[in-house]
Amino acid sequence: MKKILSLIFVVLSFAVMAEEDLRISDIRVEGLQRIDPGLIFNNIPFEIDDRIDDIDFSKSISLIYKTGQFKDVAIEREGQVIIISVRERPVINDVIFHGTESFQPEALKEGLSLMNIASGLIFNNGDIARAEREITNNYLSQGKYTANVRAEVVPLERNRVDINFYVEEGRLSRIKGIAIVGNRSFTQNELLDEFSLKTTNVMSWWEKDDRYSKQTLMGDLEKLRSFYMDRGFMNFKINSSVVSISKDKKKIYIALTIEEGDKFSVGKLKLKGDIPENISFAELEKELAITEGDVFNRSKVNESTSNVASSLGNFGFAFANVSSVPTIDEDKKTVNFTFYIDKGKKIYVRRINVLGNEKTKDEVIRRELRQLESSWFAQDKVDRSKTRLTRTQFFDTIDIETPTVPGVSDQVDLNIKVAERNTGRIQIGAGLSSSEGVVGTLSVAQDNFLGTGNRIATAISTGDINKTYSLSFTDPYWTEDGVSRGFSIYRRDVNTKDLGTGTYNTSSMGFGMNFGIPLSEYDTLTFGVTIDLTELELGSDAPIGYKNYCASVASAGSLNCDTDSLSLWTGWQTDSRDNMIFPTKGYRVSLNGDVTLPVFDMQYYKITATGEQFFPVSENITSRIKGTIGYAESYGDEIYPFFKNFTVGGQSTLRGYRQSSVGEKVLDTNGQYITYGGQKMVAISAETYFPVPFMKKMESFRMSAFVDGGGVFEDSLTASEMRYSAGIGATWLSPFGPLNVSLAMPLNDDNLDDTETFQFGMGTNF
Structure with missing residues (x-):
């Protein structure tokens, strides 16, 4: 009896050892229609003759999913053969629009292609809802708030699909009222004259200015802010902007609440900082667009900083930094300004490169230039060079760039890019x-x-x-x-x-x-x-x-x-x-x-x-x-x-x-x-x-x-x-x-x- 039991034990031990040493004899892929099997073989972490016990089937399935080509993946074993079963995702055959008048289908297709919805790409059902929202948003930007977009996926042979978008554009929603609350110094009409958005008027059919757009409203709010800031109201605020739409989505109303604040004038003006020896503060003060006693004007302050920086740029300090720091006197309702100047390093032009001139000889362009190589950079000479090139009437566009020279902090190149016209x-x-x-x-x-x-x-x-x-x-x-x-x-x-x-x-x-x-x-x-x-x-x-x-x-x-x-x-x-x-x-x-x-x-x-x-x-x-x-x-x-x-x-x-x-x-x-x-x-x-x-x-x-x-x-x-x-x-x-x-x-x-x-x-x- 003992001999029989020993024999059984030995046989079972050999069976277990044989099972543990089983190796892959073949790998089969089933379910492919148009995809090459090489895509799968390149993404699985095993191959023929690998030990079967070493295979992580979950990881292998995950790696195949990550290719984005399959919607179902399964791995099975039949003896020493590994069987990989897949179901391919369908390919988009065509994207078709029905009922579009405000947009050309090609323009809509271009937008959807950025969302991976285009002919020849893999179809992902999860992208459809995003596409519907994107197309709807295009119509909302046109003022069509009743627009409705519905997508339909039509299966085709050879695992392909057509995507049909059915659009009901609806009627335009028009601005029927713009109200501003809190204005004391200017009438509502004066303020609304600054706006691009208007209520419906006799010329709206041409101007299309009664169509609401969030981007346009943001621009109008900035225009309103600039209007007040350029007329002394430096503490002006827009407390709220509310946009409402009627139940039938045909009428839009805009309500703004503002706070003007007090009106300020310009006080003392000072310039401080490091300036070149051949330029005096008195000369730079002439570049200021504001003077003491003027009504505060934000645009003029910005113009002043730009003028001073440009003046320094004419002497080689191309990257001069000028900042204005206000000091507000609430009692006197004045604001003093200190303009801090950091001239930076003097910049030299290493090389002038002329690009884009296929017909015009280099010398024809270079003879018009007033900025020279190996001389310091001068903004006025660069500007004059561009003006002279424009006057030749040889070019449609002239762009001048000044990239810094790698590894050098005080040199730039001047790249002159021209687009020639037919002369x-x-x-x-x-x-x-x-x-x-x-x-x-x-x-x-x-x-x-x-x-x-x-x-x-x-x-x-x-x-x-x-x-x-x-x-x-x-x-x-x-x-x-x-x-x-x-x-x-x-x-x-x-x-x-x-x-x-x-x-x-x-x-x-x-x-x-x-x-x-x-x-x-x-x-x-x-x-x-x-x-x-x-x-x-x-x-x-x-x-x-x-x-x-x-x-x-x-x-x-x-x-x-x-x-x-x-x-x-x-x-x-x-x-x-x-x-x-x-x-x-x-x-x-x-x-x-x-x-x-x-x-x-x-x-x-x-x-x-x-x-x-x-x-x-x-x-x-x-x-x-x-x-x-x-x-x-x-x-x-x-x-x-x-x-x-x-x-x-x-x-x-x-x-x-x-x-x-x-x-x-x-x-x-x-x-x-x-x-x-x-x-x-x-x-x-x-x-x-x-x-x-x-x-x-x-x-x-x-x-x-x-x-x-x-x-x-x-x-x-x-x-x-x-x-x-x-x-x-x-x-x-x-x-x-x-x-x-x-x-x-x-x-x-x-x-x-x-x-x-x-x-x-x-x-x-x-």
Whole structure:
């Protein structure tokens, strides 16, 4: 019996030992449809020939789940074979929207893709509710508080699904009331004028300003805070803002509770800290935008700190820190400010890198820079460099970055990133002019020829009065110092039958050469020579003065004469405008003189001076004043050529009067009054530009209100001969050229004046 028991024990012991040493002979994966088995094998912590007893099945299942590809995972054992059973998550086949009008489906899909809901991604049922909320929030931001979004998942073959979103957009919820409680110093209307949000009004259909948005309200609250802070109320508070909606979710009401506090004025101002030796506190005090006794203005305080920091930046201290610390005197209702200055280290520019210029040569960009390598950083020079690059009109965008040099605390690089624009233009079209009718144009120009910055242009312009054909070339950097040189050749035919200046025709051909010498950053001296060959043909009704001129250069009684000239001209111009197209500040002044040499028929000189000043009235409103005077005279025994007379009238000088119609009148041989012009001219204008109502941007469209004045005189200037007008105008930078429209009322015209209330013109002058 004992032998039998011993034998049984030995057999069982071997069985247990064999069981403990069992190893994996195979691993099978079941349930895969589109996923490669390698994904599972790469994520399980066991392989064939591993001991079965060493397998942590729970951990293995967890690792497979973490791949995110499966919704069910199970691991079983059949002898020495491990069987892994899985159920794949379905793949999103398509995302489909029904009932969307306010949003494009592609825009909604882009937002959902950030939530991993997109064609080709794994479907997760838990994402559906989040997607419904996200789409609903998009409609809430549009003021549609009754919007309803419902998702439906449609199973497809091969373990795919379509997700359908059914949207009921509902009606817009509109702001019906905005109430402010606690305002004592300003009326509610004054405060609400600062808001972007409005109650429903006659223009809400266009402005969409009665649609509630939390982000817009936050912005309006900050505008309200700034409004008070800029008017002395430095302790202003917004105690509460409550937004409520009606039961039908169609009406929104906003209630604000504010506390104005007392009004404060500016007390003593001090500057303290470490400043460079070559700058005094007195100089920096001039940069402060506030003075003692002013009403407290938070914007002016911030402007002061910025101005002082910028001033230090002009001397190399690019990272100067300026902070303002107020000291409040509640009894006197004043606030003293101490401006603490930490100039930091003087910064040098190690290297200037030009990026993005594929066509424009590096030297064309670098020659416009005023900030130089290996010199200290100067913010004003960097700003001026950007302005000069903008003026070239070669680039759509210009971004300047100043990254610090790694491992060095007092050096930066200047990275100039440009996005080039197409500087070549070909234009075939027609323009309209109230004085010339249809004006055909053909022009081909390249402002950046072969990336050199040189300009070459040819143009043809045909109108009832002027027909012009021209070819020109300009090298703006003929020398390294910025001296420019240009050539031009032209043909110009003029027929004055529709101008009211007496009938005559001129046919001119000419060649000119010009030079420009920069005197400073803003001043340029120009000079040149022009040879002009003009054939003059008088009409039979021409006044006696016209005939006398032809007789002086040809023969008595002649109606045809050649009037050639060789003229030298020079000019000076200073220009500080911030923008070449729609300036908002700065000035431009020019003085030009032209004299013909006594080698041909015409012997005269002509001087003109023009000045205009732009200054901002507010963020979107700019005013301009402009004046032009001209004087011309013959010399020697020659008669001054009448077709060189000054005239005034038209959009460029005096709106409300027909082009070239203002000036001395004479009778032609038919007894009709014509405008003879004169050798003295004055034109003045005051104009205020403002954005087109209901348009928030002024980049290409703006309106103006103006008062013009002008006169042409044969002898002395007299006030009675001046003409004035007032009106409104609009300018649109259309794809076909600038369109200018004006509606003007002459203020003191007489019976002989030729008025024109509505005037317009399209196209570029060459």
